[in-house]
Amino acid sequence: MIKTIVKYWRVTWVMIKNSYIRDSKITGHTVSKLLAQVVEILIYIVFFGIIFRNVDSLGGWSYHQVLFLYFYSRAIMLLNNMMFKKGFARFAKLMVRKGEYDFYVIKPINPMYLVSINNPQAYIGVSASFYLLAAAYSLIHSQIEIHLVNIIWLILLSVTGYLLYYFLNVICVVPTFWFIRLYTLKDIIYKANHFMRYPIGIFPNALKFAFMVIFPIAVVSYIPAVTIFYPPKIMYIVYMIVITIIFGFIANAFWKFGERHYSSASS
Amino acid sequence: MKKYLTFFRLYLKDGSAYKIDIILSMAINVVYFMIQFAVWKAIYTSSGVSEINSYSISSTITYHLIGTVFFKIDSAEQIMLSDWIWEGELTKDLIKPWNIKFVQFIMYVANTLYSVVMYIPVLILLFLAFHNYVILPSFEYLIYFVITLVLVTILGLVFFGIFHCLTFFYGDQSGQISLIGYLTAGVAGGFFPLDFLPSNLAWFFNHLPFRFFFNTPAKIFLEKYSITEIYYNWVEMIIWIIIFYIIFHYLFKKGLTMFTGVGR
Numbered sequence: 001m002i003k004t005i006v007k008y009w010r011v012t013w014v015m016i017k018n019s020y021i022r023d024s025k026i027t028g029h030t031v032s033k034l035l036a037q038v039v040e041i042l043i044y045i046v047f048f049g050i051i052f053r054n055v056d057s058l059g060g061w062s063y064h065q066v067l068f069l070y071f072y073s074r075a076i077m078l079l080n081n082m083m084f085k086k087g088f089a090r091f092a093k094l095m096v097r098k099g100e101y102d103f104y105v106i107k108p109i110n111p112m113y114l115v116s117i118n119n120p121q122a123y124i125g126v127s128a129s130f131y132l133l134a135a136a137y138s139l140i141h142s143q144i145e146i147h148l149v150n151i152i153w154l155i156l157l158s159v160t161g162y163l164l165y166y167f168l169n170v171i172c173v174v175p176t177f178w179f180i181r182l183y184t185l186k187d188i189i190y191k192a193n194h195f196m197r198y199p200i201g202i203f204p205n206a207l208k209f210a211f212m213v214i215f216p217i218a219v220v221s222y223i224p225a226v227t228i229f230y231p232p233k234i235m236y237i238v239y240m241i242v243i244t245i246i247f248g249f250i251a252n253a254f255w256k257f258g259e260r261h262y263s264s265a266s267s
Numbered sequence: 268m269k270k271y272l273t274f275f276r277l278y279l280k281d282g283s284a285y286k287i288d289i290i291l292s293m294a295i296n297v298v299y300f301m302i303q304f305a306v307w308k309a310i311y312t313s314s315g316v317s318e319i320n321s322y323s324i325s326s327t328i329t330y331h332l333i334g335t336v337f338f339k340i341d342s343a344e345q346i347m348l349s350d351w352i353w354e355g356e357l358t359k360d361l362i363k364p365w366n367i368k369f370v371q372f373i374m375y376v377a378n379t380l381y382s383v384v385m386y387i388p389v390l391i392l393l394f395l396a397f398h399n400y401v402i403l404p405s406f407e408y409l410i411y412f413v414i415t416l417v418l419v420t421i422l423g424l425v426f427f428g429i430f431h432c433l434t435f436f437y438g439d440q441s442g443q444i445s446l447i448g449y450l451t452a453g454v455a456g457g458f459f460p461l462d463f464l465p466s467n468l469a470w471f472f473n474h475l476p477f478r479f480f481f482n483t484p485a486k487i488f489l490e491k492y493s494i495t496e497i498y499y500n501w502v503e504m505i506i507w508i509i510i511f512y513i514i515f516h517y518l519f520k521k522g523l524t525m526f527t528g529v530g531r
Contacts, residue, residue, distance in 0.1 A: 029442035036446040043453045050463045055314040058306075179287050191295040194302040202309035207301065 011109060012083075012117055020122040030123045037078075037127040041134050044070060059201030064142035065229055066199060071135035073196040073221035076158065078128035080165050086119035088173045096176050099264040112170060112255045144229055153232045157224040157240055164244040165193075165220045167251040174251075177258030189217075196221040216243050270365060271373055278377040293389045296335055300393060303331040304400070320462045326489055328400040330460050332393060333485045336416075338457065339386050342423025342480075343448025345378040346371065348431035353439050358528040368519060375424050383416075408490050411497050415484045418504045422479055425511035426451075432515060435522025456482030476507040 023030050048070070052063040061069065095101045095115065104111045104118070139146065172188045195203070195211045195218045203211070211218040223240045226233070311317075311324040322330070348371050351357040360367045394401050404412060430447050434440045452458065455477040461469050472478060483500050486492055492500065 028437070029439060032442040032446045036449050039446075039450055039453065043458060046464070047459060050459065051310055054316055054319050055310055057313065058309060187295055188291070191299050194299060198302070198306055203305045207305065 008109065008113070011114070015117050015120050016122055019120040023121065023123045033123060034127055034130075037130050040074075041071070041130060059199030061199040061201075062142065064138045065144075065225075067138035068135050068142060068228075069199060069221060069225045070197045071131045071138060072225055073193070075128045075131035075135060076161055076165060076221060077190075077193055077196070078124050078131060080162060080169065082122065082124035082128060083120050084116040084166060084169060085124075086121060087116040088169055090119060091115050092173050092176045096262060101262060102264055105259075105262075111259070112252065116166070116170070139228065142229070146228060149232065150228050153237065154224050154228045157227055157237065160240055160244045161220040161224055164216065164240070164247060165189075167244070167247040168192075168215065168217055168220075170251040171215075171247070171254055174254045174258040177261045192217050213243075216247070219243060271369065274370065275373045275377055278374055279381055289385055293386065296339075296386070296389060297393065300332060300335055304328055304397065307331070308400075320460075321491075322460055322462065325400050325402050326491075327460070328397060329402045329489060330485045332390070332397075332401060333488045334457060334481055336383065336386065336390070337419070337481050337484065338452075339382040340379050340416075340420060340423060341382075341448070342375075342379075342420070342427045343430075343444050343451070345382075346375050346424065346427055346431050348428065349434045349440050349444060352431070352434040352522070352526065353441075355528050357526065361523075361526075361528075368516075371428070372424060376420070379420055402489060404488050404490055408487060411494075412484060412488045415479075415487050415497075415501070415504075418501060418508070419479055419484055422476070422504055422508050422511070425508055425515050426476075428515040429511060429518060432518035432522050435518070435525050451477050451480060454478075455480040456485070460485070476503075479504050479507070 048063060048067055051058065058066050104114045107114055169189050200208055200212065200218050200222050219240055223236045226236060307324065307327050317323060360370060430440055430444050454472050454475060461472050461478060461482045464472065487497055
């Protein structure tokens, strides 16, 4: 078990190091991307400012709570994007169509993991830190008393949320095995993740059910955010852990099922 | 002209080759619009206000619905020039007996036309689903809106074409182009009407040419401009098109002299 973990860690580390070397050679490009994140933070501070000039709360959440939820969900997404976004995009666009997936199947590493980790973007980690700082700023200014137990649960649930987001990402791109080239698959998660950014209370019941149970993307950020602001509810925590495990199994099984339809470059 | 028409036809066919991609893309747009709808409905309902800066809930929802059309145009990403320069693909066009800038224009128009036309059924579906919240313009204003849409498409090409040309001088510009696209959408009213901003900020952004990419056409659709104001906006758009085209033309011509044809 430990040997396997070390092996996976070493592969991941090599990929991250490569990514750092690659990004540091295209400074202009990297700085532009970082600047875009700063601009987005400013745009959304203005946006929520406009909203809260007209309302006292949104779905029962105050200005700083909504800002926290927004920035926190963006941080989780970006940390996921840092490791997996390009890998999944490459899978949806090229790997199956050109038969490149052969390379990943023959390696002694889980192909699903190897595909997703094949092209990390280290600089996105810096962008994520901007959002984490903005989230921390919102948390401090929310004027809600935060206990140590809330922070511990937030950290634990953030790890769970990170994994859940990863599994949902996997489920979104697996249909590539059938459709060969489906550029849009890589975008599904990035549009659906808008549900993570707002308090779930503002959505109609059907959408709440869809995004808390069927495709539980709202769970990724909403439950951790609720846990930091309010006394931790054991029911929420158990639900999040259980649903992450279930979706872990689903993602893995779905990938293996899809893989059976892969027939190299002739597909 | 025949060769350009053939190219246009072929390029349209190429865009329609992967139908599932198109259908999925539309479904994603619907989801995105539903999120916007839920957010704004919650804002108007919980605040109890009937208008925010002269925008009723219907105006705001319609604004966002029309905004999705302009996100489909997405000039920054629809132009292929930067990729072609960076990957050396442009070499193939340099040796052909045609105008490269015009070919780029054709590709851009084909991409845009295809995206917008394929989006019409989705718009109709959204209208039927949210008809209580969507304001339709009179026929006269619909015509003005379509004319503005054409001008916006041309403006997008010449404006973003400038940043694509920078690839000749500074290498890969994809990051910068995405950034400019994102910034432009922000200051153009892509995320919310510019009229929602504090008055001094709104005044500033309403004097920039970027407003033509979202705010102005959406306001024409909502009949928030008089006929004279619409004509005035068109004249201003044409002036900006000429200015951006001159810069684009200069950079393209100068850039070609530096182009080595080596792909990366």
